[in-house]
Amino acid sequence: MSRAGDAALLARHGFRTPDRSLVELPSGWRQDDRWLELIGVIGEGADPDAGLRRLHRLGGDVVGRALTSPDAARPLLHVLGFSEYLTELIERTHGLSGELLGDPLQERADVRAFRDAGIVRIAARDLTAEPTEESFRISATALSSLADECMTRVLAEAADGLPIAVMAMGKWGGDELNYASDIDVLFAAGDCDIQAAERAARSVMEAMSGPPVLFRVDADLRPEGRDGPLVRSLGAYAEYYKRWAQVWEFQSLIKCRAAVGDRGTSSAFLRMIQPYVWPERLAPEAIEQVRALKARAEQEIVRRGTGAQEVKLGPGGIRDVEFAVQLLQLVHGRHHPQLRSRSTLEALEALGSGGFVGDEDVAKLVEAYIFLRHTEHRLQLEAGRQTHTLPRSRVKLEHLARGLLLRDSAEGSALERFEDAWSRTTTVVRTIHERLFYRPLMEAYAAVPSVRPALSAEEADERLSALGFDRPPRVREAIAEMTAGATRRARLFRAIMPGVLSWMAETPEPDLGTLRLTDLAKELDALPHVLPILRDEPPVVEQVCKALGTGPVLAALLQRDPSLIAALHSERSTREYDARSHAVALVRRAGSTDAALGALRRFKEGHFLRLATHDVAAGADHSSFVGTGAELSDVADSCMDAALALATAEAAERTGGEPPGGFAVVGMGRLGGRELSYASDLDVMFVYERDDRCPDGTDARLFYAGVAERIISLLGATPPIFKVDAEIRPEGRSGPIVRSLESYLVYYQRWASLWEFQALTRARHVSGDRQLSNRLIDAVAAKVWRAALSADEIDEIRKMKARIERERVKATEDPRYQVKLGVGGLADIEFTVQLQQMRYAHTHTRLRTSNTLNAIEAVEEAGLIADRDATWLKDAYFLLNRVRNHMFLLRGLATDSLPARDDELERLSRSLGYGRLSRSKLLERYRRVTRRARRVTDRLFYGEE
Numbered sequence: 001m002s003r004a005g006d007a008a009l010l011a012r013h014g015f016r017t018p019d020r021s022l023v024e025l026p027s028g029w030r031q032d033d034r035w036l037e038l039i040g041v042i043g044e045g046a047d048p049d050a051g052l053r054r055l056h057r058l059g060g061d062v063v064g065r066a067l068t069s070p071d072a073a074r075p076l077l078h079v080l081g082f083s084e085y086l087t088e089l090i091e092r093t094h095g096l097s098g099e100l101l102g103d104p105l106q107e108r109a110d111v112r113a114f115r116d117a118g119i120v121r122i123a124a125r126d127l128t129a130e131p132t133e134e135s136f137r138i139s140a141t142a143l144s145s146l147a148d149e150c151m152t153r154v155l156a157e158a159a160d161g162l163p164i165a166v167m168a169m170g171k172w173g174g175d176e177l178n179y180a181s182d183i184d185v186l187f188a189a190g191d192c193d194i195q196a197a198e199r200a201a202r203s204v205m206e207a208m209s210g211p212p213v214l215f216r217v218d219a220d221l222r223p224e225g226r227d228g229p230l231v232r233s234l235g236a237y238a239e240y241y242k243r244w245a246q247v248w249e250f251q252s253l254i255k256c257r258a259a260v261g262d263r264g265t266s267s268a269f270l271r272m273i274q275p276y277v278w279p280e281r282l283a284p285e286a287i288e289q290v291r292a293l294k295a296r297a298e299q300e301i302v303r304r305g306t307g308a309q310e311v312k313l314g315p316g317g318i319r320d321v322e323f324a325v326q327l328l329q330l331v332h333g334r335h336h337p338q339l340r341s342r343s344t345l346e347a348l349e350a351l352g353s354g355g356f357v358g359d360e361d362v363a364k365l366v367e368a369y370i371f372l373r374h375t376e377h378r379l380q381l382e383a384g385r386q387t388h389t390l391p392r393s394r395v396k397l398e399h400l401a402r403g404l405l406l407r408d409s410a411e412g413s414a415l416e417r418f419e420d421a422w423s424r425t426t427t428v429v430r431t432i433h434e435r436l437f438y439r440p441l442m443e444a445y446a447a448v449p450s451v452r453p454a455l456s457a458e459e460a461d462e463r464l465s466a467l468g469f470d471r472p473p474r475v476r477e478a479i480a481e482m483t484a485g486a487t488r489r490a491r492l493f494r495a496i497m498p499g500v501l502s503w504m505a506e507t508p509e510p511d512l513g514t515l516r517l518t519d520l521a522k523e524l525d526a527l528p529h530v531l532p533i534l535r536d537e538p539p540v541v542e543q544v545c546k547a548l549g550t551g552p553v554l555a556a557l558l559q560r561d562p563s564l565i566a567a568l569h570s571e572r573s574t575r576e577y578d579a580r581s582h583a584v585a586l587v588r589r590a591g592s593t594d595a596a597l598g599a600l601r602r603f604k605e606g607h608f609l610r611l612a613t614h615d616v617a618a619g620a621d622h623s624s625f626v627g628t629g630a631e632l633s634d635v636a637d638s639c640m641d642a643a644l645a646l647a648t649a650e651a652a653e654r655t656g657g658e659p660p661g662g663f664a665v666v667g668m669g670r671l672g673g674r675e676l677s678y679a680s681d682l683d684v685m686f687v688y689e690r691d692d693r694c695p696d697g698t699d700a701r702l703f704y705a706g707v708a709e710r711i712i713s714l715l716g717a718t719p720p721i722f723k724v725d726a727e728i729r730p731e732g733r734s735g736p737i738v739r740s741l742e743s744y745l746v747y748y749q750r751w752a753s754l755w756e757f758q759a760l761t762r763a764r765h766v767s768g769d770r771q772l773s774n775r776l777i778d779a780v781a782a783k784v785w786r787a788a789l790s791a792d793e794i795d796e797i798r799k800m801k802a803r804i805e806r807e808r809v810k811a812t813e814d815p816r817y818q819v820k821l822g823v824g825g826l827a828d829i830e831f832t833v834q835l836q837q838m839r840y841a842h843t844h845t846r847l848r849t850s851n852t853l854n855a856i857e858a859v860e861e862a863g864l865i866a867d868r869d870a871t872w873l874k875d876a877y878f879l880l881n882r883v884r885n886h887m888f889l890l891r892g893l894a895t896d897s898l899p900a901r902d903d904e905l906e907r908l909s910r911s912l913g914y915g916r917l918s919r920s921k922l923l924e925r926y927r928r929v930t931r932r933a934r935r936v937t938d939r940l941f942y943g944e945e
Helices: 003-012 018-022 033-042 048-057 060-068 074-080 084-092 096-100 111-128 133-159 194-209 234-243 247-253 263-277 286-304 318-332 344-353 359-383 394-403 414-437 457-467 472-483 488-505 510-526 531-536 538-548 552-560 562-569 579-589 593-617 624-655 698-715 741-750 754-762 770-779 791-808 826-840 852-861 867-891 902-911 919-940
Strands: 164-169 183-189 231-233 257-261 663-667 682-688 738-740 764-768
Touching: 003 018, 018 048, 033 048, 033 060, 033 074, 048 060, 048 074, 048 084, 060 074, 060 096, 074 084, 074 096, 074 111, 084 096, 084 111, 084 359, 096 111, 111 133, 111 359, 133 164, 133 194, 133 257, 133 359, 164 194, 164 263, 183 194, 183 234, 183 263, 194 231, 231 234, 234 263, 247 263, 247 286, 247 318, 257 263, 286 318, 318 344, 318 359, 318 414, 344 359, 359 394, 359 414, 394 414, 414 488, 457 472, 457 488, 472 488, 472 510, 488 510, 488 531, 488 538, 510 538, 510 552, 510 562, 531 538, 531 562, 538 552, 538 562, 538 593, 552 562, 552 593, 552 867, 562 593, 579 593, 579 624, 593 624, 593 867, 624 663, 624 682, 624 698, 624 764, 624 867, 663 698, 663 770, 682 698, 682 741, 682 770, 698 738, 738 741, 741 770, 754 791, 754 826, 764 770, 791 826, 826 852, 826 867, 826 919, 852 867, 867 902, 867 919, 902 919
Parallel strands: 183 231, 682 738
Antiparallel strands: 164 183, 164 257, 663 682, 663 764
8 A cells, every 4th residue: 555545544543643653653653453452542542642652662562562452551652651750760770661561560669660650550450441430439549548558668668667757648548649740748746855856857848859859748737837847746736736827737537547657656646636627516607717828828819810720629620529528527527527538529429419419510510520530640640740730732632532432423522622621620510619618608697796706897798709799799788788687588588698609609699699689588578388489499599599590581480479489399301290180279379360470370370480590500411402492392382271271161162162172272383293392382273173963163263263373372461471472373364273184184275385284293292082082283284394395395394494584583693603593503403303304204204303302313213314414503503592592581572583782692691500700711612603503504405516
């Protein structure tokens, strides 16, 4: 094969500079199956080009062994393909390359060689394993054990029999060491000469810290830090902790363990510190000291300007997880020994099991912590440096992503997938950190002298500003108003205020939301059944905060009817709760039409409030729209059932009875697809069936025309429950509002346009006689799912789409940011999918679905579109629908254009879960998904390559 063909083969295996790498390969390598297999394994690594070059540096013997068994050589090849630092360790450590190829492990008396071999072996296992919780625990524990053994060897030479105990602190103490960590230590001496112990400890630090470095040893966590003696007796430690220690020192002792040295001394040390770490009473200022320590660290990151790239100390980084966990341990671990774990992950799990942190938050934090720690490990392994900062170079970032076993896929390039994971992870961590870390903030904002004196107005305003409130004085006054006095309501709000402030701070309108809560609170005195719900159900309080802080729509529902709070509490599973039967029972029990409509409106608003607050709480998980749209459609179906029952009963009473034959409501559009948005009308068609006893159907037509008009009137009464739109029926406004089944069939047989059959792709039964609906849908199926679409028909559909966009997109709107009809918008997705359905559903019956997402998945399963195209369509479908929903919540108006103003766009991005100062994130994602969706539309709808 030509050199170009050789280079192409290497490129397919991930080589970035294949022409350069070819010089590393012997002539005839393409005819040697061993080389082909070896190239495949090298290509799995982060940098195949470097991996091949480094393999040759190890010599011909190593290359030969790798050729003999490329699969067994995978640990060595992954190490070589990731890190120059690790390669150098292999080169200088005799026999290590052979061990990575399967040779027995050697005994190494030299502690430096022992340490280097240990680092490389741990890294080899780490780099070849999926970056999971298990692989992190294995590598972190192994690194901690390696440090233990190195310290044991060095101490044995330096201590000369002295009863010195080395207490492990920090990540070493938690068995969570990383590759380039300092190891934090305390030296404690038993009954011996303290000066001799001091000299031994200094000898240990020098031997460990090098040069050459084994592990850098940091003893700054000792009493008085660098100014204090390196070694203390147990009595001296106890005296210091009793009199002078600060809270952060006790916080650091949470992770203390006996590492090496005299066991009697270390055991006595651990017993001695327990009452200081877990006191009976925690000083009132303890929490503030911990927070102040965290704030100083964050200010340093701000000063450096590296926060967005900081894996450890940046917003949403490792330290956010660790500080939140340790603060909760300090607060609750005094009375709950199960929380006193040295391991961050084990402590998180214990906090979840004990109910101190929600299961969902625990799962998210564990996942995030694992991702962050694996990222930190890869950063440090590349060059063997103690770094926690992401590189700015996209080439180096891609190398990092590949080191985490991310690869290019339909979801995006390896780099894009890492950036998405990074953004998602840091947002989740920061959000949960702020909620947990500031959870016990009640004493800061409520005047409760028995807990601690109230903060000054200036201090309180600073605290509120730090949480994210824009107008602290107004918010502070609102808090004072809600918590003043000795009423039951005031006591309740003093208790829940920490959570209120934390949750409200996450909303798009935290200040306005707090003011709305002040107004709502005044109404709760008359609702004694609601107060216990707020006291005992923190998730309900969170939902109320999100409702009030996310625009006028949800706030208006609560302000108009505060009893809807109970609807947030009364969640029911579908097995236990039949919404349709409940809605119909409500109107039938009502004593009048007005009472029936009031009950039905509360039914709808309660469900709407619950669904919307759950949607807001879903953060950046845009796939949540699927559940929201389906459940809201179920609510609409239930309201339609209730309105039909009410309208039929009224008509029967007026005319003396219901005529024979059936009546049904067929859902169309978004209702038919069970994908209602918050501002959707209910598109419907009304159908009745003639009966033999009424041959011309006149009585039935008149009766059911009145029922249909009454349904529209009932559901549209001010304020509307749902607006019902029947204009999609044959002949639109000019046609009769209700037709018989026979009339529909004649119309669709003789006069219907192609767009009307396209509309029927989304038809489904909604209410009334299900058999009648299905008979209509089945009868027109042959026209909808026809054997083939002609070229003229396809062109007609394309022209119709173009006409809709031309007529409905305003000249003032930027088509790039028009959610429905713009470039890559919902119309692009829906028309593309419906065209595929109409072209292929005749033979692929799975395509006969009214739901857009189901249709995308069906055409993907049928092999009619590529997996990547389906992914891109789904990504856009999820995001655009949620954007549309949240714009309605924030504005109170149905709109399809992204906000042009920065402040409105910022509120939208926060509402969608992107966090503070995140409008650029939203815009970037919006542009990416719509650009990709348009590419699919160009290919599949317009036939353009």
